[in-house]
Amino acid sequence: MATASPSQNVQLPRTLQRPPYAEVSRDNIAALEPDLAGVPLEYVRRGLRVKANQMLAGISALSPSHLPSTLPRSHMSHTRSLTIPIRPSSLHPSSPSSPSFPTHILALTPASKSQAAYDAPATLVATHSLILAAHCASLPRLPHSTPPSSPGTVSITIPVLPLSIPAPQAFAPLHSFMYTHSTATLMSALLPACPSSFLSSLSTSSASARGTLSSGPALHTLSSHLLSHVPGGQHNAMSALAGVAQHVAAVWRNAVALGIHDHELWDCLDLAWEVVLGAMNLGAGIN
Numbered sequence: 001m002a003t004a005s006p007s008q009n010v011q012l013p014r015t016l017q018r019p020p021y022a023e024v025s026r027d028n029i030a031a032l033e034p035d036l037a038g039v040p041l042e043y044v045r046r047g048l049r050v051k052a053n054q055m056l057a058g059i060s061a062l063s064p065s066h067l068p069s070t071l072p073r074s075h076m077s078h079t080r081s082l083t084i085p086i087r088p089s090s091l092h093p094s095s096p097s098s099p100s101f102p103t104h105i106l107a108l109t110p111a112s113k114s115q116a117a118y119d120a121p122a123t124l125v126a127t128h129s130l131i132l133a134a135h136c137a138s139l140p141r142l143p144h145s146t147p148p149s150s151p152g153t154v155s156i157t158i159p160v161l162p163l164s165i166p167a168p169q170a171f172a173p174l175h176s177f178m179y180t181h182s183t184a185t186l187m188s189a190l191l192p193a194c195p196s197s198f199l200s201s202l203s204t205s206s207a208s209a210r211g212t213l214s215s216g217p218a219l220h221t222l223s224s225h226l227l228s229h230v231p232g233g234q235h236n237a238m239s240a241l242a243g244v245a246q247h248v249a250a251v252w253r254n255a256v257a258l259g260i261h262d263h264e265l266w267d268c269l270d271l272a273w274e275v276v277l278g279a280m281n282l283g284a285g286i287n
Helices: 026-032 041-050 052-060 115-119 129-135 172-180 183-190 196-204 208-213 216-229 234-258 263-283
Strands: 081-085 104-110 122-127 155-165
Touching: 026 041, 026 129, 041 052, 041 129, 052 172, 122 129, 122 155, 122 172, 129 172, 155 234, 172 183, 172 234, 183 196, 183 208, 183 234, 183 263, 196 208, 208 216, 208 263, 216 234, 216 263, 234 263
Parallel strands: 104 155
Antiparallel strands: 081 155, 104 122
């Protein structure tokens, strides 16, 4: 994958290769939640989906003023944890369920050994270790951490976990998908200006992405829409499309590195790739 600027020719692969399937470690899951030892993985993931709103509420409950989006590399060696206040509004007695606070704060750094990557600050992401263990086959066993569950909690101390991935700036779509498994949300994060009607079809049918991949007319319609609505206007369309392609490829590299093997995720990545390449071909006058 070339890293040339959008104004230059960017070499893009025809397809995004899927890595060989690898199962997540059941031992890693059991180390975090002993009650899940022996539970089939699909049931573990279903249970996590049921609790997704509580977990996302727990992340949203953290005061953003005390959770910076990045951390300088020079601070990582002595920042083992962060103490973050809980927003009072998240602990309202009328809430239908109490939030499930995150277990770790990921400090994401680029896996590249370039000087620019080394100088880049770490991207901080609050997360739940069980979500990662249940989806990422390539991660080692995560350290155990039990966040407080008391309704009167006013602040929590969360351990910081360094992790190198190919593209920290493109981690958010994968992180969100591991919680929600929403293909519509994932596609809207991969491709700008997705038609609302198409996103609605994804919300009602998990087979829509795969079905669209096999439909030439549907792919052409989506590619034409992307070309017409890509940010930056028509005079910068090819440059903007190259940026979209690089974003999709960055999400793909992260998924490969983390060992995320979810057929809906990969169908969406394949579809986004076909759409953006189709839009670039249309923009270049290639039918």
